[in-house]
Amino acid sequence: MKTDDLISALATELDPVPPRAVANRLALGLGLGAVISVAVMVLWLGVRPDLMPAMHTGPFWMKFAYVLSIAAFGFGLVDRLARPDGEGGVFGPLILAPLGIMIVLAAWQLIGQPHDVRMQLMLGQSYQVCARNIMVLTIPIFAGLFWSLRAFAPTRLTFTGAVAGVLAGAAGTFIYAFHCTESAAPFVAIWYTLGIAACGLVGALFGRLLLRW
Amino acid sequence: MVRSLAGDGAAYAALLRRLGDHLRAYYLRRLGRAADAEDLLQETLIAMHARRSTYDPSRPFTAWMHAIARYKLIDFYRRTRRRAEEPLDDPDILFGSEDASAAEAQLDVERLLGRLPEKTRRLIRDVKIEGLSTAEAAARHGISESAVKVGVHRGLKSLGAKLEDERP
Structure with missing residues (x-):
């Protein structure tokens, strides 16, 4: 095919691109995945029975604030990395800030406690399943997000995949938090973080495979 | 490009023709073979078209375009298992004065003006x-x-x- 013919073909029936097309499509993939993930959570794990009273306690909101802030910065970062000339900018360091705050909170709760209490604060009742459940709930969101990203043009595939994994993991953890009854900051700092980090690792591995164009 | 995103086909065709000439020279100098350069040029134009939603009008168009052209070049080297003889990170090579034609730089100039x-x-x-x-x-x-x-x-x-x- 002649290049000139190709250009004419591309230029006919050119669909306009709405502003913020990247963010819209990312939100769509994320949202569709989240709907499936919520269904899986409700059917498989069930919402915690004490959801209403728990909503009046601080730790409940601490968990949400932690994962939602990671998700928000992750979204900003992915929106930039999806572009060929994208740089992380301010979002790069920002995405680590929630983790820093969480570690300080956790340390503050642990200091001065006897050994048994410390173990209880760190392990809770569900440490064996927490990270695993997070990863399972993240799968649909991960799929939706990567579907969105495949329409874009990231040039740093591994890094973009890792950040997308962290974003999907944080969203999956948000959904998991409606089931999880743990309330100690050390538990959240360890096991929520591990679950999200594992999703980021999977994303980094898949980035190079799935995001090529 | 801004007009292309709004759906102006004529402006888009004119833009792609200008880019075509520029990118043909860009690839030809790196690959040496006209057929390879033409293939890669077409692939790049299609990629730009399919992924044009990733262009942010508040940023320089040339940087966006060069990032895609460079990605496709590296992809080509990877596929053909040919090692790049030149350090691709060197911006002087990518933005060499002989092929950074005034034509496409003008797009950014107009926007700034x-x-x-x-x-x-x-x-x-x-x-x-x-x-x-x-x-x-x-x-x-x-x-x-x-x-x-x-x-x-x-x-x-x-x-x-x-x-x-x-x-x-």
Whole structure:
């Protein structure tokens, strides 16, 4: 095919691109995945029975604030990395800030406690399943997000995949938090973080495979 | 490109033709074989088309375009298992003066000019782009020669500041 013919073909029936097309499509993939993930959570794990009273306690909101802030910065970062000339900018360091705050909170709760209490604060009742459940709930969101990203043009595939994994993991953890009854900051700092980090690792591995164009 | 995103097919075709000439030279110098360069050029144009939603109109178009062209070049090297003989990170090679034609740089210039006051913009266009002499421009705008010089100088300075601000 002649290049000139190709250009004419591309230029006919050119669909306009709405502003913020990247963010819209990312939100769509994320949202569709989240709907499936919520269904899986409700059917498989069930919402915690004490959801209403728990909503009046601080730790409940601490968990949400932690994962939602990671998700928000992750979204900003992915929106930039999806572009060929994208740089992380301010979002790069920002995405680590929630983790820093969480570690300080956790340390503050642990200091001065006897050994048994410390173990209880760190392990809770569900440490064996927490990270695993997070990863399972993240799968649909991960799929939706990567579907969105495949329409874009990231040039740093591994890094973009890792950040997308962290974003999907944080969203999956948000959904998991409606089931999880743990309330100690050390538990959240360890096991929520591990679950999200594992999703980021999977994303980094898949980035190079799935995001090529 | 901004007009292309709004759906203006004619502007889009004109843009792609200009880019085509530029990218053909860009790939030809790196690959040596005309057939490879043409293939890669077409692949790049299709990629730009399919992924044009990733262009952010508030950022320089040339940087976006070069990032795609570079990605496709690296992808080509990877596929053909040929090692790049030149360090691809060296910006001088990617933005070499011989093929960074004024044509496509003009796209960014026009955009930046659009932010200057009307009077300054006309002065800069007449003197720096159309190449009028200071005296001719002074006559056209009905102002003194020194006013032309000052106007152009101030305009360029503020353009420089705007470019500096945009740098990511």
